[in-house]
Amino acid sequence: MQAGLGLLRLTPAAFWTMTPVELQTALDGLSGVAHRGRAASVTRADLARLNARFPDKAPPPILVPDLPNNRENEHGRSR
Numbered sequence: 001m002q003a004g005l006g007l008l009r010l011t012p013a014a015f016w017t018m019t020p021v022e023l024q025t026a027l028d029g030l031s032g033v034a035h036r037g038r039a040a041s042v043t044r045a046d047l048a049r050l051n052a053r054f055p056d057k058a059p060p061p062i063l064v065p066d067l068p069n070n071r072e073n074e075h076g077r078s079r
Contacts, residue, residue: 003027 004015008026018026029041042050 001015004010004018004023004026005012007030008015010018015023
């Protein structure tokens with residue numbers, strides 16, 4: 001509990017919903033312990049490669065319904 005609430009600064013709800021594997025993985029990342037032969041954290045170079053491979057996409061446009069009051073009248077003026 002001390003590690004989860006104190007070191008990781010988890011809320012009690014987050015701590016109690018974690019599995020033991022999730023808690024251990026979070027603690028390994030905090031301490032920099034290697035996991036299965038790999039570094040515990042992502043390097044800047046790793047992040048750059050991931051960003052190049054999976055670029056962010058623009059969010060879809062927000063569609064606003066075409067309401068009758070938003071239309072221009074026959075004189076080019078909004079109603």
